[in-house]
Amino acid sequence: LKINYFFAIVELMTDRSYLGEFELMLLLAVIHLGEEAYGVPISRELEAHRGRSVSVGSVYAALERLEAKGMVASSLGDPTPERGGKAKRYFRITKAGLRQVHETRRVLSKLWKTLPEPKWERI
Amino acid sequence: MKRDHPPSLATWMLEHSTPFGVDEALSGDLLEEFRAGRSIGWYWRQVVAACVVSWLGALRARMHLLVFALLWSMLAPAWKVLCDRIQDSQSLNHAWEIVGGLWVLPAFAVWAVLHSTFLWAGMLVYILCHACLGKAFRGKHVRRAFLVAPLIFSPIYGVTFVLANLYWYSVFANATLAPTPLGQIGDLRLLADVMRIPYFIALLCPLWAAIPRSTRNSQPLFIQSAPTESSLSFASTLDPFTLRRFFGLMVGAGLINAMLIAFLLCRLPGSHAPDFASLLIRAIGYVAVGALAGVGGTWLYWKSPSSPFREHPPLPFTLFALVSAAGWVWVPSMVIFSEQISAATAFIAMIGAFVLASGMRSATYFVFAPANRSLSFPEQGGAELFTESLHRSPTELHAYGIAIGLYTAGAALFTRSNYAAAAFLAFSAYLFAWKQTFVPIHDSDNKTQYKRAAIRLALVVLPAILVTVWALLDGVAHRNHEEISPAPAASNEQPHPDTKFASSAIGSDGYESIILLPRPEKKQIVAPLTAHTSLLAPATSRPLVIRFNGAYWYFQSPGKRPGPEAHRAHDNPLAVNIESSNFIPLITEAHQSLGSAIPLARCREIQVVIENRDRSPGAVALAVLLTDSVSPAKPALYLGQQPVSQAGKDRLAPRSAPVSEVLSFSIPDHAKIRRFDEITVMLLPDVEHSFVGPKIAIQQFNLLPR
Numbered sequence: 001l002k003i004n005y006f007f008a009i010v011e012l013m014t015d016r017s018y019l020g021e022f023e024l025m026l027l028l029a030v031i032h033l034g035e036e037a038y039g040v041p042i043s044r045e046l047e048a049h050r051g052r053s054v055s056v057g058s059v060y061a062a063l064e065r066l067e068a069k070g071m072v073a074s075s076l077g078d079p080t081p082e083r084g085g086k087a088k089r090y091f092r093i094t095k096a097g098l099r100q101v102h103e104t105r106r107v108l109s110k111l112w113k114t115l116p117e118p119k120w121e122r123i
Numbered sequence: 124m125k126r127d128h129p130p131s132l133a134t135w136m137l138e139h140s141t142p143f144g145v146d147e148a149l150s151g152d153l154l155e156e157f158r159a160g161r162s163i164g165w166y167w168r169q170v171v172a173a174c175v176v177s178w179l180g181a182l183r184a185r186m187h188l189l190v191f192a193l194l195w196s197m198l199a200p201a202w203k204v205l206c207d208r209i210q211d212s213q214s215l216n217h218a219w220e221i222v223g224g225l226w227v228l229p230a231f232a233v234w235a236v237l238h239s240t241f242l243w244a245g246m247l248v249y250i251l252c253h254a255c256l257g258k259a260f261r262g263k264h265v266r267r268a269f270l271v272a273p274l275i276f277s278p279i280y281g282v283t284f285v286l287a288n289l290y291w292y293s294v295f296a297n298a299t300l301a302p303t304p305l306g307q308i309g310d311l312r313l314l315a316d317v318m319r320i321p322y323f324i325a326l327l328c329p330l331w332a333a334i335p336r337s338t339r340n341s342q343p344l345f346i347q348s349a350p351t352e353s354s355l356s357f358a359s360t361l362d363p364f365t366l367r368r369f370f371g372l373m374v375g376a377g378l379i380n381a382m383l384i385a386f387l388l389c390r391l392p393g394s395h396a397p398d399f400a401s402l403l404i405r406a407i408g409y410v411a412v413g414a415l416a417g418v419g420g421t422w423l424y425w426k427s428p429s430s431p432f433r434e435h436p437p438l439p440f441t442l443f444a445l446v447s448a449a450g451w452v453w454v455p456s457m458v459i460f461s462e463q464i465s466a467a468t469a470f471i472a473m474i475g476a477f478v479l480a481s482g483m484r485s486a487t488y489f490v491f492a493p494a495n496r497s498l499s500f501p502e503q504g505g506a507e508l509f510t511e512s513l514h515r516s517p518t519e520l521h522a523y524g525i526a527i528g529l530y531t532a533g534a535a536l537f538t539r540s541n542y543a544a545a546a547f548l549a550f551s552a553y554l555f556a557w558k559q560t561f562v563p564i565h566d567s568d569n570k571t572q573y574k575r576a577a578i579r580l581a582l583v584v585l586p587a588i589l590v591t592v593w594a595l596l597d598g599v600a601h602r603n604h605e606e607i608s609p610a611p612a613a614s615n616e617q618p619h620p621d622t623k624f625a626s627s628a629i630g631s632d633g634y635e636s637i638i639l640l641p642r643p644e645k646k647q648i649v650a651p652l653t654a655h656t657s658l659l660a661p662a663t664s665r666p667l668v669i670r671f672n673g674a675y676w677y678f679q680s681p682g683k684r685p686g687p688e689a690h691r692a693h694d695n696p697l698a699v700n701i702e703s704s705n706f707i708p709l710i711t712e713a714h715q716s717l718g719s720a721i722p723l724a725r726c727r728e729i730q731v732v733i734e735n736r737d738r739s740p741g742a743v744a745l746a747v748l749l750t751d752s753v754s755p756a757k758p759a760l761y762l763g764q765q766p767v768s769q770a771g772k773d774r775l776a777p778r779s780a781p782v783s784e785v786l787s788f789s790i791p792d793h794a795k796i797r798r799f800d801e802i803t804v805m806l807l808p809d810v811e812h813s814f815v816g817p818k819i820a821i822q823q824f825n826l827l828p829r
Contacts, residue, residue, distance in 0.1 A: 039152035053165075056156070057173025060149050061180050076148070082158060086151025 019104050025050070026062055027101050030072060030091050038077070038088040063091055071097030129157045133170040140174045142181035149173060188249070188330055195245040196323040200300055200307040200315045205399055206237040238280075238322075239273035245326050246272065251582065258335035268329035276325040287317045304399040305596045369432060370487060373421045374447065374479070380420025381413050381451040385458040388412055391598040393810045399592075406591035409455035410584065417451030418444040438486060438572075445576035446486045450479025452580075452587035457545070459594035462707065463601055464681055466536055469544035471590060476549035480556035482579050486572060521558050525551045601680060602708070636678035636685035637701060640693050641671070663828050666730075669802075671821040673715040679707045697736045697781055701816035708813035711806040713821045720753055720798040721826070723760070729788045730825035731804060734781040735767060737819055741812025743767045745819075747788045749799035758796045762788040764807060767819065781820070 019027070029045040030037045039056055042063075046054045066072045077088040093101075137150055153173075157166050182189065209215070210233060219226035246268055250260055287295065291313060298314040301307045307315065389409050392401065425432050425440055432440075453475030461468040528551030535544035675696055678685045692699075703709050729747060737743060746764035750757060765786040802824060806817045 039148055040155055043152070043156075053168075055172035055176065056149060056152050056169055057176040060146060060173075061176045064180075079151075082155060083151035084154045086147045086154065088151065089146075089148030 019100055022062055023066060024104055027093060027097055030093050037091045070094060071100055129166045130163055133167050137170045141177040191249050192323050192326040196319040198308055199319045199322040200310055201304040202241045203318055204307060235273055238276055242272040242325055253335045260333050260335050264333035268333055271329040272325050275328055276321060279324050280321040283321045366437060373424055376424045377417035377421040377447050381417035381454040384416035385413055385455045389455045389458050390810055395603050402592050402595050406588045409591050410452045410587050413454040414448040414451045418448055442486055442572055442576055445580055446482040449482050449580045449583045450475045452584055456591040456594040459598055463598050466541060468541045469548045472545035473548040473552040477552040477556045478583055480553040481560050484557050484560040521554055525554050636689040638685050638689050638691045639675035667826040669824045671715055671823055673713060676712045677701050677816050678710055696820045697818050703814040709816055711816050713804040715802040717800045720800040722798050723794055723796055725829055726790050726826050727829040728827040731786045732822040733784050734820045734822055735784055736781040737817045739812050739815045741809045743817045744807040745786055746805040746807055748803040750801040751796045751799050752801050760794045760796050
């Protein structure tokens, strides 16, 4: 990275563009759920595929980080009685998020292809 | 049975125990899941996890603030000591006497203002650092933080004081802070840490709500467009080679001038225990002198008739001066460290070169604009989705130069060649900064360049002053340590093989160190002290007289004794001229071994009889150190110092007989040693006299019984 102030190197390094494992799962869940992507179904989706419990708070924290990076956008829905009058917060993936997901998949696929076929599958 | 309501305590925790307040959507999601059949335990786990995640997120968002508050509060003990000195000053005491019984109010006001100044300065530095990163605070938050900090400091200070005395009174009763400001800053004992607590909290709380916002998000990182018309306002008619040559000449002239002036003017304070305020003022002066000298040297060449910059300046001189001054401010600290033969010289040179090159590259980028057109930046935004367009970096030859410079500097540091290490590290840093500095094209107009140079200089000045203070403190501490370091055993013993430092202080000519042994007097018989000497005999009142027959040591810092190559000669200090030939102060000591130990409790006073023929300018003090060399730790007792009389010090007077003088040193009743078998006399000249060995000879010691 080239920047005129060396102080800024720190900041740019923290704004890394690659995705973590949990972030990638979240983005894929948001893509899969489409218009119905809010906290509850996202958490259920992750639980179903990961096979273990997920903290809704950590889901929101990660989604807020992704929103700050511009990879997802959120909007509040209408309040409903079964939620105690609390509104749902719907998430949708942005163009930048979609690009990042594909870029991550491309890199991961290339990396997987470089590996030899696991021997344990033949046994 | 279907439950409709989750545990109310958990819900209350969710709504009140998170730093930002509860997210409505999160609480709604948890409620929805709970009503869908989740257990109470699940709800509790989710609430606790949400609180933990929320707090971790809040701390993560304020990591910079936490680290900064921690670092700034490290300075608090030194600041508090300074405040205490100011409050205890005589002028303020007179003012309180005038006020009379209401002195408490103005005294509290002064106390509050002093400590608030520290907090405000910290907040200002924090905000300025973020401004450099392109992050801005809301004005409302900043104003509130500046207002709140002094208001909450007083109660926090009071509570800390009360609690600390309640729980650790026994610890604090005998605790003291380190004597020097640097020691106070680095003091990590309980007393200093407790002092830091109110400052840490008073910095953290007001700035907690102030989250900086990035002001650069709307700006693309890389701009591919051509330079605008305003960006080319610095373009010159000179060819790039001439430009580079003369810019190099200007930088070189400034550097040489700054170093010359720094070598001539930057000196350690004469006092052995200077206060922080005087060191700070001295450091500010030195930094200003370094910057002005560098700029002045550049100005002379810039305006010389042979300079092409005189008629066709490629950029305004004031801008060049602002940019280059950010490098020259490091020169004084570098010079002071170099006089102590410290490896810090190299690292200071590296920092200065980096700052200088970074600023110079930024300011002169568009001067070399035609040559820089070949520079291209990786295209980030143009990559199509799903395409494979990884940027492949070209081979960069300058990286080899940087690496070679770094390795060579490391080798030079290993061999204690600090100047060579400084040169190579500075070269590497300069090259790195020059090659790695990117100048956004949209920030190229004159106003932005001036603003950026001024901000860079302002940001660099404070660290440069602090580093200069550090250099001064280190120099004074080093000098004091050399002066009171315990003397080794016998004067004629072989030097210790570990004394590598002594040989590093070799001058350009002459000897690395000198051991001067008195000429043996005819018919002189010096019997060793025995158990039946008068001093040891009970109820005696006769003093014990010991004729000096030891050696005089002349060596230089950072050595602690003459090196293995020391020149040995038989002569009297009154008859020889010994001077430093490498601008490093001389250390002069006289060592007398007693042969057997003397109980300290039987000795009331030591009189040192000297002969003085010293006519060099400057004062000399004489200090005495008693050492118990028999004990494994070789403990020593410092008896203090006495000024040597200046009478008869007339340089124009003809060579005359030496003046005899007796200096008395009382021995305390209780000391950390019980006996001594060595007497070390240290001759402590002031700065003016420090390069010449004093013409003072020790005649004898009179030990008065108690």
